[in-house]
Amino acid sequence: xxxxxxxxxxxxxxxxxAEIVSHRLMLRAGMIxxxxxxxxxxLPLGKRVLDKVNRIIREEQDRSGAIELLMPTLQSAELWxxxxxxxxxxxxxxxxxxxxxxxxxxxxxxxxxxxDIFRSYIKxxxxxxxxxxxxxxxxxxxxxxxxxxxxxxxxxxxxxxxxDLTQQDAIHSYNKMFVAYLRTFAxxxxxxxxxxxxxxxxxxxxxxxxxxxxxxxxxxxxSHKDFVNFEIPSEDTNFDDVAGLQAxxxxxxxxxxxxxxxxDAAAFxxxxxxxxxxxxxxxxxxxxxxxxKYSEPMGAKVQGPDxxxxxxxxxxxxxxxxxxVPAIIEASHDENGIIWPASVAPFDVVVINMxxxxxxxDRLSENLYAGLGKAGKDVLYDDTDDRAGxxxxxxxxxxxxxxxxxGPRSAANGEVEVKDRKTxxxxxxxxxxxxxxxxx
Ligand code: ATP
Ligand code: MG
Numbered sequence: 001x002x003x004x005x006x007x008x009x010x011x012x013x014x015x016x017x018a019e020i021v022s023h024r025l026m027l028r029a030g031m032i033x034x035x036x037x038x039x040x041x042x043l044p045l046g047k048r049v050l051d052k053v054n055r056i057i058r059e060e061q062d063r064s065g066a067i068e069l070l071m072p073t074l075q076s077a078e079l080w081x082x083x084x085x086x087x088x089x090x091x092x093x094x095x096x097x098x099x100x101x102x103x104x105x106x107x108x109x110x111x112x113x114x115x116d117i118f119r120s121y122i123k124x125x126x127x128x129x130x131x132x133x134x135x136x137x138x139x140x141x142x143x144x145x146x147x148x149x150x151x152x153x154x155x156x157x158x159x160x161x162x163x164d165l166t167q168q169d170a171i172h173s174y175n176k177m178f179v180a181y182l183r184t185f186a187x188x189x190x191x192x193x194x195x196x197x198x199x200x201x202x203x204x205x206x207x208x209x210x211x212x213x214x215x216x217x218x219x220x221x222x223s224h225k226d227f228v229n230f231e232i233p234s235e236d237t238n239f240d241d242v243a244g245l246q247a248x249x250x251x252x253x254x255x256x257x258x259x260x261x262x263x264d265a266a267a268f269x270x271x272x273x274x275x276x277x278x279x280x281x282x283x284x285x286x287x288x289x290x291x292x293k294y295s296e297p298m299g300a301k302v303q304g305p306d307x308x309x310x311x312x313x314x315x316x317x318x319x320x321x322x323x324x325v326p327a328i329i330e331a332s333h334d335e336n337g338i339i340w341p342a343s344v345a346p347f348d349v350v351v352i353n354m355x356x357x358x359x360x361x362d363r364l365s366e367n368l369y370a371g372l373g374k375a376g377k378d379v380l381y382d383d384t385d386d387r388a389g390x391x392x393x394x395x396x397x398x399x400x401x402x403x404x405x406x407g408p409r410s411a412a413n414g415e416v417e418v419k420d421r422k423t424x425x426x427x428x429x430x431x432x433x434x435x436x437x438x439x440x
Contacts, residue, residue, distance in 0.1 A: 001347070003382045008045050010394055020216040022326035023148035025338050029398045031325075038145025038153030045398060046325065048346035048378075050156070053321045053328075054135055056187045056343060057158050064180040064239050066131040066160050071113050073137050077103035079112040082298050092140045106139035111294050111316055114161040118312070119300040125165040128302065128312070129173050133160030135321065147216070149322040150282070160317040165304055167291065170313035174206055174289050175245040177317040179233045181210055181285050182252065186232040188324060189341025190331060192284060193227045195257040199288070206289035206315075209259060211281035214330040221281040222268050223257035259283075282327045289315040338399030339422050347380040348372075349438055350400040352391050354407035356383050364416060364431050365406045375439035396421065404434055 009030040018024035026032050031046030042050055058068065074096070080086035086105075094106040107113070114132060122130065135158045145153050162173035178194065185192035192210040199207040211221050233248050256267055259281070268276065295301070295311040304310045325344075332339045340346070349372055353365040369381040380400060382391050395403045405417040416434050419426045429437075 001378075001380050003380060004384050006044065006380070008398070009043065010397065018148065020147050020150070020326075020330070021333060022150065022216075022329035025329055025333060025397070026148055026326060029338060032149060034148075038142060038151075040149055040152055040154070040322075042322075045346050049325055049340070049344050050321060052344040052346075053188060053324050054156075054158070057135065057184055057319055057321060060180045060184040060187070061133050061158065061160060063183075063235075064131075064176045065129075066133045066162075066177075066180075068134060069117075069132055070134045071107075071110055071117075071136060073106055073139070074104050075107045075110075075113055077105055079116055079298075080105065083112050083115075083294055084297065085112065092142065094139050094141055107136075108138055108140045109157075109316070109318075110134070110136075110159055111161065111314075112298065115294045115298045115300050115314070118161075118163055119295075119298060122163070122300075122312075123302060125302050125304050125310075129162065129164050129169060131160055131162040131173060131176070133158060133317075148326055150326045151218070152322065155320060156322040158319040158321060162315045162317070163295075163300075163312045164314075165302060165310060165312065167313050170289055170291070170315055171206065172242050172245065174287065174315050175249045176239050177287050177315070178208065178249050178252070179237060179239070179245055181287065181317075181319070182232055182248075183235075183237075184319065185210060185212075185284065187343055188328060189343060190284070190324075190328060191228065193221070193223055193257050193281070194252055195221060195223065195259050195281075196253070196262050197259065197286065197288075198261055199290075208253075208287050209283045210285035210287075210319075211259065212284055212327050212331060213277075213279050213281050214327065215280055216330055217280035217282040219281045219283055220260040220263075221258070221277075221279055222260075222263050223277045223279075224255035224271055225275045225277050226255045227252075227257065227277075282323070282330065284324050284327050285317075285319040287315065287317040289313075333399070336393070337397035340399045340401060342401050345401050346378070346398065347400045348377045349402045349404060350380045350382060350395050350398075352382045352395060352403055352405045354388060354391070354405060356385060358408050358411070360411040361406050361408055364411050364414070368404060368406070368416070368431060368435060371435050372438055377439065402438060404438070 011028045015027045033041045096104045138157045139154050164170040190212050194208040195211050197207040197209040292311040300312050301309040351369050353361050355361045372379045401421050403419040417428050
């Protein structure tokens, strides 16, 4: 992408409305724009990051055996009347009427709709287990939308729903998502801690919030420091290995971790003081086993091996991609801007031509831009006439992991400067060497 032809509206001033660093940086880097309170457009740079986040989420959902579909944002009120939630949900739900005065709602979540899909097609335990997910906009009329897309009213959610014959099978489905989440957040460059969450009237140990530690987090969290050293399950984890997944779950839930709602001060105080971690955190994911809460009232039953009909055991599993983007920035930035983990960076490399119009600078820049593009890299080519200081500031602000600076003096020797955004380390090398290093 040539910067001169791109749409990346950088703000020079710090936006006053932004209270936290991620919101400030996302506005300054031209990633998002607020359209009305808590409702955002994702501008091209932001959209690139969001797409990469979604791709990783998808890959890990698919690896665990979940299957993607797409449900609509607008739902009929009737479904929600069946489950009883139409009246219970309260003011967070946006209720709409169509031209025939039929009540609709903008989905805040999709348990009812997925249960309806399930009951329409699945009649036998032989078709289980099943886990269906989508990545779709949700709307919740939050009282206090704030911090940009961290807490917005319209936001993207990956929500998955599992269906099993028995509670025991459902726990295995839960463990699959638990492991998929550990892998997903690790690939996003985040260390997420699963914390026991309130299961409400259902009880049990089967709801976890995945929390990223950050000073600006809205939740107060308490945990054992051991989490930092736990190993992330590998890419070739066998998701059909019931005991193996249970062992991973047991390990990750063996030490204390809870949000303030579930905090047990006595248990926390029993941890040696030097191992206690009391901090603030951002909830980026939430998984939940809720048994037959929806299948029972909505008649989602399957025939078991005993020939009888049983309501299916369900779970739901959410991740917030539009919250994850700012969460990643909260975890990874410096005074000059964002520092993207390579896995979600909007571009892999930015090629900075210091003197467009200079024949040598142009030739080297164009060669590198074309060569890296051919090698499958996402390259941003700064071919603008901006001053050097502006170019450097922009490159640092948008946080692309590698910058290649091509100035007239070194270019005359066939050399370029490669700068690592994170460490600031700079290295001069030939164009060829830079190409070989960065194309790999
Ligand atoms: P919170 O406690 O932060 O309000 P929640 O518990 O209501 O969130 P869930 O219903 O568990 O949210 O939704 C699953 C995921 O969707 C959350 O873990 C979060 O990543 C994301 N999410 C929820 N609400 C928002 C929001 N208002 N803006 C952005 N992302 C959200
Ligand atoms: Mg939650």
